[in-house]
Amino acid sequence: MAGQGIASIGECMLELSGTGGDAWRMGFAGDTFNTLWALRALTDASRPADYVSAFGDDPFSERQIAFMRDAGIGIAASLVIPGARPGLYAITLTGAERSFTYWRADAAARRLADDPAALAASLPDRALVYFSGITLAILDEGSRRTLLAAIADARRAGARVAFDPNYRPRLWSSADAARTAIGEALAVCDVALPTFPDEQALFGDAMPADTATRLKQAGVSEIVVKDGADPALVVWADGNETIPAVGVENPVDTTGAGDSFNGGYLAARLAGDAPDRAVRKAHAVAAAVVQVRGALAPFEVLRQAFATGTIPA
Numbered sequence: 001m002a003g004q005g006i007a008s009i010g011e012c013m014l015e016l017s018g019t020g021g022d023a024w025r026m027g028f029a030g031d032t033f034n035t036l037w038a039l040r041a042l043t044d045a046s047r048p049a050d051y052v053s054a055f056g057d058d059p060f061s062e063r064q065i066a067f068m069r070d071a072g073i074g075i076a077a078s079l080v081i082p083g084a085r086p087g088l089y090a091i092t093l094t095g096a097e098r099s100f101t102y103w104r105a106d107a108a109a110r111r112l113a114d115d116p117a118a119l120a121a122s123l124p125d126r127a128l129v130y131f132s133g134i135t136l137a138i139l140d141e142g143s144r145r146t147l148l149a150a151i152a153d154a155r156r157a158g159a160r161v162a163f164d165p166n167y168r169p170r171l172w173s174s175a176d177a178a179r180t181a182i183g184e185a186l187a188v189c190d191v192a193l194p195t196f197p198d199e200q201a202l203f204g205d206a207m208p209a210d211t212a213t214r215l216k217q218a219g220v221s222e223i224v225v226k227d228g229a230d231p232a233l234v235v236w237a238d239g240n241e242t243i244p245a246v247g248v249e250n251p252v253d254t255t256g257a258g259d260s261f262n263g264g265y266l267a268a269r270l271a272g273d274a275p276d277r278a279v280r281k282a283h284a285v286a287a288a289v290v291q292v293r294g295a296l297a298p299f300e301v302l303r304q305a306f307a308t309g310t311i312p313a
Contacts, residue, residue: 002158003125005048006270007076008036009147010135011109012053012068013102014060016090017255017294024090028064029295031134031166034256038263038285039130040073041299042306043270050076052122054112056084061108071299076122079115084108091255091294104138113143119150126159128266133164136181137171144181152188162191162266164258167198178202186218191269193262196227208233212240224265224279226258232283236275243279246287246309256295261286264306284309 010032016024033051040049051073055061057080064086065075087104113119123129129151136144155161165182172178179202186192192215199211208225212235215223225233231242264285268278288305289297 002127002160004046005050005126006036006039006043006128007050007052007123007126007130007154008032008039009052009112009129009131009151011087011104011107011112011138012051012064013087013089013104013107014064015294016088017253018090018092025294027294027296028067029256030087031164031259032130032132034259034295035130035132035164035263035266036073037071037296038260038302039128039267039270040071041302042264042267042285045072047127047270048074048125050074050078050122052076052078052112052119054079054081054084054108054110054114056080056086056108057082058085061086077118078122079108079111079118081108081111084111091253107138110138111143113139113146113150116146116150119146120153123150123154123159124157126154126157128162128270129154129159130162130164130262130266131185133166133178133182133185134168134171136185137168137178144184148184148188155188155190160191161189162193162262163189164193164195164262165198165202166195167202169201175202183218186215186220189220191222191224191266192220193224193226193265195258196225196230199225208242222275224275224282226261228258232261232279234275234279238274239276241276241279243276243283246283248287248290251290253293254290255293256297257286257290259295260289260297260302264302267306280309281306 012030012033015029087107264282284305
């Protein structure tokens with residue numbers, strides 16, 4: 001029987017975003033954390049939400065864990081590793097489009113599956129377990145096997161498993177390695193949330209419908225193919241629909257938009273919305289996020305967009 005909790009697995013980094021000139025603002029972000037942030041904002045506070053990773057014991061890691069705690073997000077049984085530290089990235093913007101510079105080769109999160117018992121202890125009693133291709137990419141092959149086995153156990157215990165392939169070529173030794181690992185992840189997931197340009201780059205899909213067909217053939221029962229500002233394609237047991245995005249005339253920063261879409265979609269599904277309605281809510285959440293700087297929009301902004309389907313003023 002499924003539990004009530006939400007667990008998101010991956011790497012949360014220090015985020016540096018420019019505020020003008022040589023001034024930088026430090027925050028905390030990472031694809032799976034951005035999704036959990038939206039889920040925490042958009043689900044009942046009584047529903048447990050945990051970020052499953054590995055952390056250091058330095059001051060920045062301590063601040064990171066405290067930041068999560070203040071937002072109502074725990075870390076379950078995640079490892080805290082003496083001497084380790086978080087990864088770091090900096091965002092530079094050209095208009096609203098962003099580019100990233102990373103320092104993450106020795107990040108603590110790469111060791112999130114070092115202790116299989118601790119990982120397993122982080123996943124019981126979950127309604128939803130979420131992870132991404134970046135989660136897979138930061139792990140070595142043995143750790144990926146440990147992670148997928150733990151997720152499969154949670155799924156057998158009743159959790160629904162959601163996965164965003166989120167292909168980032170620089171994190172993989174080869175495209176073949178990425179295709180193999182993503183295929184193994186799809187075998188243990190119920191909901192896939194790919195982005196079409198990523199799938200086109202890795203698998204050669206000609207159009208979003210090709211992506212959906214391939215994932216359906218892999219055994220995934222619920223699929224949402226995102227495509228930036230273009231419509232999203234949702235495919236589920238009762239049908240399929242192409243749903244336009246919510247237009248934003250003057251976006252500020254597109255960082256985290258797809259991750260927040262995922263959070264909005266999964267929150268709506270947890271609340272009982274049908275997939276097509278969940279996509280409409282997710283589009284509104286993503287549109288709200290591109291109007292703030294950095295990956296994490298304030299909870300009240302996310303909630304207004306989710307509740308009304310409109311972009312907060």
